[in-house]
Amino acid sequence: MSNEFTSKGYNSPKTKIGQQKMDVLISSAEELFAKNGFYDTSVADICKHAQTAVGTFYIYFKTKTDVYRCLLDKYQRAIKEHLDESIKGCTTRYEKERQGIKAFVKYALQNPTAYNVIWGSLSIDEKLFHDYYVSFAASYARSLSKDAEGVSGTDYTSLAYLLMGISNFLGLRAIFENMTDEQIDEMIDSTIMPALSSGFIKA
Amino acid sequence: MSNEFTSKGYNSPKTKIGQQKMDVLISSAEELFAKNGFYDTSVADICKHAQTAVGTFYIYFKTKTDVYRCLLDKYQRAIKEHLDESIKGCTTRYEKERQGIKAFVKYALQNPTAYNVIWGSLSIDEKLFHDYYVSFAASYARSLSKDAEGVSGTDYTSLAYLLMGISNFLGLRAIFENMTDEQIDEMIDSTIMPALSSGFIKA
Numbered sequence: 319m320s321n322e323f324t325s326k327g328y329n330s331p332k333t334k335i336g337q338q339k340m341d342v343l344i345s346s347a348e349e350l351f352a353k354n355g356f357y358d359t360s361v362a363d364i365c366k367h368a369q370t371a372v373g374t375f376y377i378y379f380k381t382k383t384d385v386y387r388c389l390l391d392k393y394q395r396a397i398k399e400h401l402d403e404s405i406k407g408c409t410t411r412y413e414k415e416r417q418g419i420k421a422f423v424k425y426a427l428q429n430p431t432a433y434n435v436i437w438g439s440l441s442i443d444e445k446l447f448h449d450y451y452v453s454f455a456a457s458y459a460r461s462l463s464k465d466a467e468g469v470s471g472t473d474y475t476s477l478a479y480l481l482m483g484i485s486n487f488l489g490l491r492a493i494f495e496n497m498t499d500e501q502i503d504e505m506i507d508s509t510i511m512p513a514l515s516s517g518f519i520k521a
Numbered sequence: 522m523s524n525e526f527t528s529k530g531y532n533s534p535k536t537k538i539g540q541q542k543m544d545v546l547i548s549s550a551e552e553l554f555a556k557n558g559f560y561d562t563s564v565a566d567i568c569k570h571a572q573t574a575v576g577t578f579y580i581y582f583k584t585k586t587d588v589y590r591c592l593l594d595k596y597q598r599a600i601k602e603h604l605d606e607s608i609k610g611c612t613t614r615y616e617k618e619r620q621g622i623k624a625f626v627k628y629a630l631q632n633p634t635a636y637n638v639i640w641g642s643l644s645i646d647e648k649l650f651h652d653y654y655v656s657f658a659a660s661y662a663r664s665l666s667k668d669a670e671g672v673s674g675t676d677y678t679s680l681a682y683l684l685m686g687i688s689n690f691l692g693l694r695a696i697f698e699n700m701t702d703e704q705i706d707e708m709i710d711s712t713i714m715p716a717l718s719s720g721f722i723k724a
Binding site for chain 1: 558560561613614615618636637640641643644651654655658670671672673674676678679680682683685686687688689690691693694697708711712713714715716717718719720721722723724
């Protein structure tokens with residue numbers, strides 16, 4: 319059976335049952351990568367864990383790395399959906415950042431393995447890591463440019479990296495200190511948002 | 522031979538030749554970790570590559586993970602020295618951040634494997650990763666508190682994570698886009714410093 323793979327290296331199933339089979343393969347891969355590492359997990363291991371024939375694997379993926387790419391896309395989608403949900407009803411850029419950063423930090427705290435998967439891609443294939451953040455930054459920059467009246471400065475790409483860096487590192491802190499939701503809200507309301515709106519390093 | 526290991530899990534040699542031997546072991550480990558991964562590199566491989574007896578390894582390190590910790594400490598020291606050097610003669614916090622962020626981003630661009638080593642520690646032992654950033658943040662927060670008159674806000678730990686996030690993600694961008702020193706300076710002077718001193722998300 320020959321397949322037309324997308325540039326992403328994986329095929330999206332056309333049927334619901336196909337999607338379910340693919341999802342089981344991705345979840346199995348995620349579990350085994352976390353437990354044994356990417357290099358010590360084989361396609362055969364993933365299929366065995368998923369109780370799926372090896373031939374089925376190759377309907378959806380070209381290589382093991384493509385499963386990883388698919389996993390990264392899954393995380394990016396989940397994070398974006400979570401952020402979109404959090405800013406529903408926000409009418410200003412300020413309010414979007416306030417709710418969005420809070421939502422990101424809480425997501426990070428509840429899904430700490432997201433860092434292992436996303437940052438772990440660096441040691442598997444730097445292109446995976448590159449593509450993940452370049453696409454995330456482009457989408458963030460577009461969103462900032464749409465709210466231009468709420469943003470000082472027009473270099474939206476730099477500002478996107480700046481904001482992504484802040485969210486990611488506050489997420490780390492929340493994990494390190496096992497912060498409560500109240501502590502996260504307090505940190506963002508009292509320190510982060512004033513810093514973003516008025517600055518904090520005196521010129 | 523019995524050794525008194527520090528809480529870090531590695532011993533600092535007392536002689537210059539001992540230090541040289543240890544340095545060769547660390548460099549060999551770094552090279553092999555980058556090439557074959559941490560899990561597929563054994564202590565025997567490291568010693569063979571370093572042309573050192575296995576017994577010598579255990580004078581300095583308890584385990585392979587301890588070499589990794591030593592490698593992280595080496596990077597942290599190198600980064601801090603590079604930053605300290607960059608802010609020599611700066612008299613205001615603003616100038617320190619401006620030069621420090623530029624120096625960090627340029628260091629990242631010149632040493633992209635620093636991300637592999639530092640963020641890669643997450644998939645080896647989360648404590649390594651935790652200790653690296655918690656100690657970096659504590660040191661940054663202390664430095665901010667010493668320049669309190671140049672900083673609005675007193676939650677120095679949150680501000681330290683915020684600044685670390687910005688530097689780290691601008692460093693990624695510089696690598697992704699293979700930026701020149703002039704482009705880095707321009708990004709920081711025209712967009713990042715104004716954002717840090719006056720804010721950019723309108724309240």
